[in-house]
Amino acid sequence: MASGATAFLGSATERLLPLSLPFRFFAAAVVFHMVAWAVLLLGADDLADYTGGGGPVLAAVHLLTLGVFVMTAMGASLQLLPVATLQGFAAPRLIAAIWWLFNLGTMVLAVGMYFFWHQAMAAGGALAGLAILLYLWLLLGNLRRGGALTAVVAHGWLAAAALLGLLVLGLALIVNQEHPIFADAQRGAVSHMLLAAYGFMGFLALGFSYVLVPMFALTQVPGPKWTLASLSCAGLGLALGLLGVWLGRDLWIAAGGVVGLCAVAIHLGLMVQALRQRMRKRLGPAFILIRLAWGLLPLSLVLGIAWALDLLGERGGVSFTLALLAWLLTLLMAMLQRIVPFLASMHAAIAIKRRPPTVPALTAQTPLSIHLYCHGAAIILLGAGIIWSQTLIIGLGALAGFAGALAFAWFFLAAVLKYRAALASA
Amino acid sequence: MYLDSQIAQLLHDEHQRTLDLMNRLEEAVTGRKAKAVPANDDAAATALLADINAELQATTGHHFNFEEANIFPALTAIGDVAIPYILRQEHDQLRNLSEYLAPIVEKARADGFTADSWTEFCELALELVERQISHIQKEEMGLLPTLSGLFEDDRDGELVMLYAEAS
Numbered sequence: 001m002a003s004g005a006t007a008f009l010g011s012a013t014e015r016l017l018p019l020s021l022p023f024r025f026f027a028a029a030v031v032f033h034m035v036a037w038a039v040l041l042l043g044a045d046d047l048a049d050y051t052g053g054g055g056p057v058l059a060a061v062h063l064l065t066l067g068v069f070v071m072t073a074m075g076a077s078l079q080l081l082p083v084a085t086l087q088g089f090a091a092p093r094l095i096a097a098i099w100w101l102f103n104l105g106t107m108v109l110a111v112g113m114y115f116f117w118h119q120a121m122a123a124g125g126a127l128a129g130l131a132i133l134l135y136l137w138l139l140l141g142n143l144r145r146g147g148a149l150t151a152v153v154a155h156g157w158l159a160a161a162a163l164l165g166l167l168v169l170g171l172a173l174i175v176n177q178e179h180p181i182f183a184d185a186q187r188g189a190v191s192h193m194l195l196a197a198y199g200f201m202g203f204l205a206l207g208f209s210y211v212l213v214p215m216f217a218l219t220q221v222p223g224p225k226w227t228l229a230s231l232s233c234a235g236l237g238l239a240l241g242l243l244g245v246w247l248g249r250d251l252w253i254a255a256g257g258v259v260g261l262c263a264v265a266i267h268l269g270l271m272v273q274a275l276r277q278r279m280r281k282r283l284g285p286a287f288i289l290i291r292l293a294w295g296l297l298p299l300s301l302v303l304g305i306a307w308a309l310d311l312l313g314e315r316g317g318v319s320f321t322l323a324l325l326a327w328l329l330t331l332l333m334a335m336l337q338r339i340v341p342f343l344a345s346m347h348a349a350i351a352i353k354r355r356p357p358t359v360p361a362l363t364a365q366t367p368l369s370i371h372l373y374c375h376g377a378a379i380i381l382l383g384a385g386i387i388w389s390q391t392l393i394i395g396l397g398a399l400a401g402f403a404g405a406l407a408f409a410w411f412f413l414a415a416v417l418k419y420r421a422a423l424a425s426a
Numbered sequence: 427m428y429l430d431s432q433i434a435q436l437l438h439d440e441h442q443r444t445l446d447l448m449n450r451l452e453e454a455v456t457g458r459k460a461k462a463v464p465a466n467d468d469a470a471a472t473a474l475l476a477d478i479n480a481e482l483q484a485t486t487g488h489h490f491n492f493e494e495a496n497i498f499p500a501l502t503a504i505g506d507v508a509i510p511y512i513l514r515q516e517h518d519q520l521r522n523l524s525e526y527l528a529p530i531v532e533k534a535r536a537d538g539f540t541a542d543s544w545t546e547f548c549e550l551a552l553e554l555v556e557r558q559i560s561h562i563q564k565e566e567m568g569l570l571p572t573l574s575g576l577f578e579d580d581r582d583g584e585l586v587m588l589y590a591e592a593s
Binding site for chain 1: 441442445456512515516518519522523556559560563566567
């Protein structure tokens with residue numbers, strides 16, 4: 001195993017945050033997941049031909065990106081980074097404050113976006129932005145001390161830079177509605193989306209995958225040489241793409257996508273190699289979602305390249321965005337269904353010495369199976385609905401997504417209740 | 427897998443052997459196969475029970491005792507207290523679970539399974555699989571890499587001999 005992995009599990013128990021801290025972020029993400037699908041259902045009419053602007057689609061996208069993606073990333077990184085860098089976050093009150101601010105900000109921002117109400121967007125953006133800045137401060141403080149897991153730390157640095165960039169652009173886009181600053185707001189919006197999805201979330205997702213996938217499959221952590229090569233390509237690809245968007249050079253955007261595909265090829269090659277060498281035979285249903293996500297990531301890049309070269313027609317942007325968001329949502333749901341019972345079992349092992357509950361004992365499989373089918377159906381139906389511009393199919397897709405989100409909430413609640421029952425009976 | 431330390435490599439090979447057994451056990455007690463009680467003349471079930479019995483009776487105990495007597499004190503001496511503490515706690519949990527499972531396995535080897543004893547065996551076997559895999563996961567990621575450079579070459583060789591003699 002890579003030397004960086006040495007400390008990961010060994011120091012995990014020492015650096016566990018109180019369970020209520022990461023779990024409040026995960027709980028909020030579970031709730032926003034349901035709300036995002038419900039709001040998308042309300043905006044099913046607008047989705048196929050959406051090209052930007054306020055309304056239910058914009059609100060649903062931000063409920064998903066801020067409410068689910070960033071919320072999960074905050075909860076997971078606040079717990080996992082101290083283990084990776086061997087540096088603690090000694091700020092539970094600040095973390096709790098970030099959670100309150102970010103929740104309130106996301107809700108107000110989404111309401112403002114839904115009704116296209118500028119004041120609410122500005123207030124929500126400011127609250128969420130403040131929470132993100134405080135989180136960034138914690139993140140940077142932790143990253144600058146370095147750590148054993150070089151690849152995770154390097155991905156963390158680029159993710160932090162992208163988060164700052166997307167925050168500045170996001171706030172500027174809100175200001176731009178009343179006081180124009182952008183010559184072309186569309187370019188600002190696309191850059192904001194690229195920085196959010198491939199930048200902040202993408203770098204974190206790739207970085208943590210190098211630790212979490214080997215941990216779940218019981219295999220070797222990939223060495224730093226190829227993980228950093230993948231990261232370099234990803235960073236270069238994103239920079240090229242952003243530059244292309246800002247300067248209106250479609251070929252640069254496409255070139256950025258191709259370099260991004262190289263990064264993904266290296267990343268997926270490392271992941272497949274790790275899985276081939278795994279010591280655990282059964283991977284469990286979460287890996288169906290992980291493999292689906294691994295397919296959606298290159299698909300999003302291919303669609304992005306085709307959109308940049310104007311090969312997809314009017315619905316190119318929406319198709320690209322669907323693949324992009326579907327990749328992240330699929331990966332995060334897979335990781336969450338493994339992390340939630342894993343963290344709960346680690347906490348239980350501290351409190352219960354004799355026979356603490358195992359990960360499967362804290363995992364309700366039925367809701368996860370329902371979620372798997374509903375999530376898959378939602379992506380297929382949304383894709384078909386967008387291609388054929390059929391509101392009914394899009395609506396059915398959103399409904400399937402909502403049903404899946406309800407099932408995922410059932411799984412989360414069951415894990416919490418099983419954990420509490422185990423503590424009570426100890 | 428390549429590890430610098432001979433004793434780390436030996437423990438890793440032991441983990442691989444235990445995981446192979448746990449993978450077989452998991453296969454036998456989950457899915458469609460697990461719905462029917464195995465017949466008394468089921469050769470695969472008989473072989474699996476013999477291997478599980480050997481694992482519960484001696485092999486794991488030897489591995490655990492060796493680590494507790496020779497590896498953990500060396501880690502504690504260099505100031506690493508957390509890893510030995512967690513792993514020792516998990517050894518105790520696995521020993522405790524083995525105490526429940528061993529008589530069921532012995533009875534099944536002698537008289538076969540009844541519907542009730544098969545259900546009980548499946549539940550305990552799955553718990554054993556989960557705890558063993560989780561434990562090996564920690565040792566593979568948290569313990570074995572730290573052994574490279576922990577012991578001088580002579581001591582490393584001595585530990586390998588010590589492990590082999592006690593087997």
